[in-house]
Amino acid sequence: MKAKSFLRASSLEEAYKLVKESPRNKIVAGGLWLKKGNADVDTLIDLSLLGLDKIEDKKDYVEVGAMVSQRELEKSPLIPEVIREATKSIMGPAFREIATIGGSVYGKYGFSDIVTVLLAHHVELVFYPEAVITLDEYVKKPGFYDGILTNMRIFKDKNKAYFKKVEITALDYPILNVAVVKGKEYKVVVGSRPLVAALCENSMKYLNEGGKDFAHAAELAVEELKFGDSIATKSSYRKQLALTYVRRALEEVSK
Numbered sequence: 738m739k740a741k742s743f744l745r746a747s748s749l750e751e752a753y754k755l756v757k758e759s760p761r762n763k764i765v766a767g768g769l770w771l772k773k774g775n776a777d778v779d780t781l782i783d784l785s786l787l788g789l790d791k792i793e794d795k796k797d798y799v800e801v802g803a804m805v806s807q808r809e810l811e812k813s814p815l816i817p818e819v820i821r822e823a824t825k826s827i828m829g830p831a832f833r834e835i836a837t838i839g840g841s842v843y844g845k846y847g848f849s850d851i852v853t854v855l856l857a858h859h860v861e862l863v864f865y866p867e868a869v870i871t872l873d874e875y876v877k878k879p880g881f882y883d884g885i886l887t888n889m890r891i892f893k894d895k896n897k898a899y900f901k902k903v904e905i906t907a908l909d910y911p912i913l914n915v916a917v918v919k920g921k922e923y924k925v926v927v928g929s930r931p932l933v934a935a936l937c938e939n940s941m942k943y944l945n946e947g948g949k950d951f952a953h954a955a956e957l958a959v960e961e962l963k964f965g966d967s968i969a970t971k972s973s974y975r976k977q978l979a980l981t982y983v984r985r986a987l988e989e990v991s992k
């Protein structure tokens with residue numbers, strides 16, 4: 738990536754004005770993913786002076802600023818254990834000190850551990866200037882929202898949760914992710930197929946209507962989602978993994 742200039746924004750308004758001015762002006766968070774690409778950027782817009790680096794208890798939900806690092810998230814006692822564990826599975830601590838939650842969620846990467854585990858929770862995204870949408874809506878929406886992601890709200894819910902990252906070697910990208918939460922209802926998510934994580938609606942309907950056959954629920958999940966090939970592995974292997982880990986996840990959260 739090459740950038741002509743760098744601006745540390747002094748307000749969201751200033752940052753948003755620049756984003757709207759040209760698609761060649763880009764928000765930079767941790768910059769780790771941006772740096773991997775070969776985009777030509779006019780202005781990199783940094784949000785680090787805008788107070789978006791806090792994790793706060795807001796009674797019904799925990800609010801996580803977009804500039805909170807993965808490392809801060811995994812260390813915070815306000816964050817559900819399963820989300821902390823999934824975050825810890827990404828690269829090493831030095832990497833996670835730099836990578837941000839905003840960059841991770843906004844990018845909705847096909848290999849994202851974080852999006853997989855968050856999708857199994859009730860999560861809302863707050864964008865400047867004025868949108869609040871669920872993570873599920875954001876993930877399903879084609880393309881990217883053109884505002885600035887300022888915060889994420891993780892709603893509180895008593896639940897049992899499971900997360901599995903399957904990778905070929907430690908520190909690798911996942912070849913499959915599974916997250917299952919049993920709170921008021923079941924939520925079943927499969928990610929890294931290698932497409933971005935998705936809720937398994939048919940499987941969840943079966944379980945939330947009282948279905949108890951977890952192997953069948955896993956089959957429904959595999960039938961309803963698309964799986965693809967990548968350099969790392971084939972779709973047929975991903976499907977086998979999903980059958981096993983969705984069933985196992987359901988057994989775990991139902992104990």
Ligand SMILES: Cc1cc2nc3c(=O)[nH]c(=O)nc-3n(C[C@H](O)[C@H](O)[C@H](O)COP(=O)(O)OP(=O)(O)OC[C@H]3O[C@@H](n4cnc5c(N)ncnc54)[C@H](O)[C@@H]3O)c2cc1C
Binds near residue numbers: 828849851884908
């Ligand atoms: C080598 C490598 C290995 C990785 N391995 C994994 C892995 O195994 N599992 C996993 O889940 N993730 C993995 N990731 C992704 C990583 O965890 C982060 O999600 C990623 O680096 C983005 O975070 P960042 O802070 O670096 O964002 P940046 O690179 O700064 O930004 C990413 C994108 O988001 C936009 N953006 C950032 N913040 C905002 C905002 N607030 N509002 C609007 N747009 C915004 C930027 O303009 C850019 O387009 C990997 C990344 C790298 C580079």
